[in-house]
Amino acid sequence: MHAIAPLLIEPRVAALNADRATRVVSGLARADRRDDRGCRRARRGPGSAHRGSRALIATLIFAGLRIGEATALTWAAIDPANGRIGVRDAKTAAGERLVDILPALRDELASHRHAAGQPDPGALVFPTSSGDEDNAR
DSSP, X not given: OTTTHHHHHSTTHHHHOHHXXXXXXXXXXXXXXXXXXXXXXXXXXXXXXXXXXXXHHHHHHHHOOOHHHHHTOBGGGEETTTTEEEEOSOSSGGGOEEEEOOHHHHHHHHHHHHHTOSOOTTSBSSOOTTSSOOOOO
16 A cells, blocks of 8 residues: 555546656565565465456556456457557546556556457456456446
8 A cells, every 4th residue: 555655645646756756666566466564475376366456446546447457458449559448338428538657657567468368349348257347337
């Protein structure tokens, strides 16, 4: 939590200072490797259900998506060439929008996609361990 506290205090920091936002995401990697007692944890394998946690958190923070929007996100909706995410499964029709991808988020999503192999464009970016959409709504 201490890694994202600056973003919670200053919600516009990602838009104003992408370098600082990158350092916060990097801090998530370090914090992610320790349990609640501060002990180092073993790295999770590629089949872990938590493999995309870091990318999901980065998407929620840096793109401003709601949890339901993020869990319904498909690879086809992410356009790294133009730096945009198309949000189509929004809470309301007015919530459908294009969101700019910050460099820190672009790197996180690229890493997440690489870990997923060659996913189908219609596949979910953040599926559950069974491959389905999380029913977080």
